[in-house]
Amino acid sequence: MSFWDFIVNASYFVAAVLFIYGLKQMGSPRTAKKGIKLAGIGMLVAVVFTFFHPAIEGGFWHYLLMLIAIGIGGGAAYKTGKTVQMTAMPQMVALYNGMGGGAAAAIALVEMYSHAAFEHGFALIIMAVVGALIGGVSFSGSLIAWAKLEGKLDKSFRVPGQQIINGALAVLIVILGWSIVGSDDGAPVLVTLFFLASLIFGVLLTIPIGGADMPVVISMYNAFTGLAVAFEGYVIDNPAMIIAGMVVGAAGSLLTWLMAVGMNRSITNVLFAGFGVDDGAEASGPEGEMKSVEGFDAAASMAYADSLIIVPGYGLAVAQAQHKLWEFVQALQKDHGVDVKFAIHPVAGRMPGHMNVLLAEAGVPYDMIYDIDEINPEFPTADAALVIGANDVVNPAAKDDESSPIYGMPILNVDAAQEVYVIKRGKGTGFSGVQNALFFGDNTRMVFGDAKQVCSDLTSGLKQI
Structure with a gap:
């Protein structure tokens, strides 16, 4: 050599x-x-x-x-x-x-x-x-x-x-x-x-x-x-x-x-198998009326909660709302003493680790971020859960509806929280084209609008309490 x-x-x-x-x-x-x-x-x-x-x-x-x-x-x-x-x-x-x-x-x-x-x-x-x-x-x-x-x-x-x-x-x-x-x-x-x-x-x-x-x-x-x-x-x-x-x-x-x-x-x-082939196809799943609230009302409820679990999804990334969300969380912690945790599903976003990178970019401490196995047992005792732009990963049909295309998929048990607030731009379905039963739940309230603007409204709402 x-x-x-x-x-x-x-x-x-x-x-x-x-x-x-x-x-x-x-x-x-x-x-x-x-x-x-x-x-x-x-x-x-x-x-x-x-x-x-x-x-x-x-x-x-x-x-x-x-x-x-x-x-x-x-x-x-x-x-x-x-x-x-x-x-x-x-x-x-x-x-x-x-x-x-x-x-x-x-x-x-x-x-x-x-x-x-x-x-x-x-x-x-x-x-x-x-x-x-x-x-x-x-x-x-x-x-x-x-x-x-x-x-x-x-x-x-x-x-x-x-x-x-x-x-x-x-x-x-x-x-x-x-x-x-x-x-x-x-x-x-x-x-x-x-x-x-x-x-x-x-x-x-x-x-x-x-x-x-x-x-x-x-x-x-x-x-x-x-x-x-x-x-x-x-x-x-x-x-x-x-x-x-x-x-x-x-x-x-x-x-x-x-x-x-x-x-x-x-x-x-x-x-x-071709699951999700017809992106944007007519949704399957429950029908009913989604109950909506304004950002101020949602902020007031979360301000009086002892514990809040936040589930980010691709909608958070689309709206580039991570910084506004973190401002809201900091206000909840500092002014109202709310215990806030973030729950990440393994397939949230469009690639592995997408949500983790997004939250890290906003400055969210790593010890506030939990994976599905760590956080799921805490949903039943959580006073409130906030879903931002996530859909399929929180859909209870994966547990309850054997006819659903996503049946059997592990999900974040958001529906078990005492109150659920969902920030969503409209009433459409997720990437899989499956309607989300969570949105029609008795304990769920929808906050419609752009995630970045809604998060800003939530922070403004806290200042009025």
Whole structure:
């Protein structure tokens, strides 16, 4: 091993340690920011020392192309990272994740088109092919997920004979992949057809999936990207890619499983059942009259409560109301001595951790935020509960109505509180298109309006008490 081989491999080891330790730190909201910085430093170390890798050939022009690519990607990421709104964070994550899968697939294609993968044995050829498949599916599927979340695709739909088409395409992909593995040098036509089929498969796999399932889909494609990167790391003998890909793949897989458990559904059910396909379809569920109150009346009731549990949802993010909500909570605590807690459902928002990030941005202390298992036993003894922009995660139909599409999904037991106040823009349904029985409960009062304005009105109401 040459000196530079040793230095580069040592840098990759340091980067891998920073990746793993950084991910560990991201497991807690208190240390997440530190973890992100450590992982970023690890990536910087890996990128910088790659310039000294002995395998890089081509001289000045190759280095120039690398610098141009880093400049374009880094510049775009810096600009979007600075300007993205919290409501658009899920689609940005989906988009960036797709870019990772596409990059892994591109590496596989280069290795196969240049015949380099075929010079190192049967196992590496298989890894290159599998990496191209997973990366291609992750790339196109993530772009569809981004388009759905961004509103570019207004609704989900199924192609007639969707499952038959998907099955036939899967068989074609296997045949093409095996043909590539069994060839001497991988015919460019076969490689091209294989990659195009992978892209189409990712599109067809994601198009039927409704908006309510997008958090699970984003997590799944995150795992796919990690696996693709790990496979291609083996192909080009890059330890940093192998370790980083394995870490991302394992974390994404675990998160996907946890999200599916949070909805009480299997991964296959998410991918193939079509739940939430008709976004915006006519609502199913209870009918009746929703009882509404003005912000002042709601504020007065919560001011005289001993305990209040707040459930944030995507509507809070849309309205950018987290800061106004925190002002209201601080006034309740300081002037009225109310014990306030925040309850977070695992699939609240449009991606894992969406609500936690939103509350942290407003300055809500971490020790006021509770997950579903911690907070559910406290709802029956809570004087009041305040729901802001959440719908499906507080719908009692998940417990009581066996005919409901969300039956069996663990929910926050908001309906058990003595009084329930729901801030909602209108009378529509949630992302799943299922009407919420909570809104018609005897102990529920609706406060209609923009969440940001309503939270401001609540704070103003406290000052008049």
